[in-house]
Amino acid sequence: MEDRRPILLVEDNPMDVDLTQRAFAKRHIVNVLEVVRDGEEALDWMARWESGHPQPVVILLDLKLPRVSGLEVLRQLKAHPEYCRIPVVVLTTSREDTDVAAAYALGVNSYIVKPVEFEKFIEVAAQIDLYWCVLNQQAI
């Protein structure tokens, strides 16, 4: 029952991208990790899905992004009649109440604060995989 569609990571920090890839590798997660480096690029991805590119099983979205912010990306995704169904997990350093509230108001599916410790990050990666790629029944 494992969903092997790609996971879309929206993250501008190259080190975080690398560590995320390594964390997923450590847990033997086989889904392809597609990476976009800013908000604008993330929104461009919608056009790809239009032209047949498979939609991701989950989008991991940083909030602090160059050009278009993570919250704006979230807003546009959740305003879309079709793509609003793609689960979005905010993965960020911010534990600000305002950010959490704003994200949930826009319809985010989960909000995870990036741990500093790598071990905890590996656990987070595992849980994401388990919950969104294995257990969650997607609405498609």
Place this chain on the structure above:
Amino acid sequence: MESEANRRIFDSLETGMLWFDAERRIVDANRAARAVLGIAESAFGARIDDLGWGQSDEHGEALAAEARPLWRALHGDGETTSGIVVVQTPRGQRWLRVRAVPVADVGQGRGRGAVVSFTDYTHERDASRSLQESEQLFRMFGDHSLDLMWIVDPRTRKLLYMNSAYERIWGRPAAPLYEDLAHWLDGVDPADRQRVAEAALHANAAGMYQTEYRVNRPDGRLVWIRGRGFPLFDANGRMRYMAGFAEDITLERAHRAAQERLERLVATAPGAVHSYCQDAQGRGRFTFASPAIRDLLGVDAATLVERGIDLLALVHPDEREAVAESLRASADLGSAWLATFRVPHPPARERWLEAHSMPVHEPDGAVVWHGFLIDITERRHAEQEIRSLNIELEQRVAARTAELEAKHREMESFTYSVSHDLKAPLRGIDGYSRLLESDHAHGLDEEGRFFVSMIRKATAHMGDLIDDLLAYSRVERGRPALGPVDPAPVLAAVLDGAAEDAAGGAVALTRSAEPGLNVVGEREGLVLALRNLLDNAIKFTAGRPRREIEVGVRRAGDRALFWVRDNGPGFNMRYHDRIFEIFQRLHRAEEFPGTGVGLAIVRKAVERMHGRVWAESALGQGATFYIELPAVEHSPNS
């Protein structure tokens, strides 16, 4: 009177003459006697007693026969007798002065008899009586006069007449004045004596005088007198008398003084005093106004009253209806008329006036307001200036607040991005050092592995520091919503958070909350402060053989006092103030872990609630931390 010549002589006399015989029979009477007594010649020969004439004396007592002059002359020793006889004759009562002379022969062969002569003074007596009556009337009149009346003969300087008012006004007897006129100055106040005497003296030349002076009564009262004197002339134009009046004007002068005082007050009062009348039909006019009204209304007082100008006509057109309405309300309720309105005033553009007056209802349906108007133009201007200054001040405060809030937001976003940006590289250091440790351990010797673990430890500490710094800055956010807070559930919530430690049997936690006590504060802030204090206590009792922590709240006057007491190592009170500062620590990291932010968060949270935090401790004696907040009475409704 035998002869014709004698008869003519007797008849020409004005004196009445009667001849009587010894039996008192009328023998003869001359023309005057016949005319006065109404005796016809037919009565000759009749006894006088038989004529039925009542005879009485001048006092009206009936005259006995023996007392009458005729009887006495006939029966006497030959002397002439006289007396007054009032006779009731057919012609009325006559007053007669009678003389009777006995004679040896009355003639006509009648022998011895008497001749009675009389003068009729009935007219003189009547005249004198009417004079007396008129004099009496004059005296009565004079004595009923409240004013003193006097008449003096200037040649003899004798007082001829003075009414009883003298004794009443002067309070002195009048008799000495009749002796010596100079006594009239006795009662006059010494200060006025010379002036009054001179005025009276000059009256002779000037004709009339008037003067006011004081009189000291023997009973000590002071009386003010207005004296007037004038000459009286005879038919030939010569001065015969000096006469005059003197009136007591004490009350009048008091009224005059009161009036003058009132006028002075009115003149110096701020604003203008007025009486404003509205008749039954609602037509208004000024019936009185003090001179100052000119400054207020631009119309002088005399013009205002003479022309019957209506106040409403002078009020600014925009406010006329409101002023009329306030007058109607005052008239209807009988309450004071208080109003503020503008009056166009050409030289000064316009004035602001304030009216204060009380209405009085007249019997004819009119209402009169007695009161005053004051000019409040300057006050209005000052008030307006204060208002505009206040508005300006508020705008400046608002601008400054907005500026501060902008700074604050800037600071927040700075802290936010700093923590975000600091954590990203930290994650890299931790992640790669972990990968080095796990994937490349074989390439590292013992020392290398130790270095990596130190890098990871430092990274973890740095992560904690950033988290605490964020927590500290978060305390500042927004304004606290202060209100009554029940401390008991707060304590329960805080202790539940620590229950894990306590449940492990590691810590003996006790709690005490005074019932019925509410504090003014913010629940979240209070929880944050107490949780930090409790975390602190748990941390510092680590390693003790028996860890005891007590948390409680009690009333202290109008304040509520929270405390968290531990049996940890305590601290030197010298460092009391430092422990509440951020990043300040009294212990080395290997003794007790920490970032030095917890107590700074406590202080900040408590200060936001206008409370106070402090600690009491001594080295080795444990420590007690206190939080003081305002208390409110616990009401069942809240």
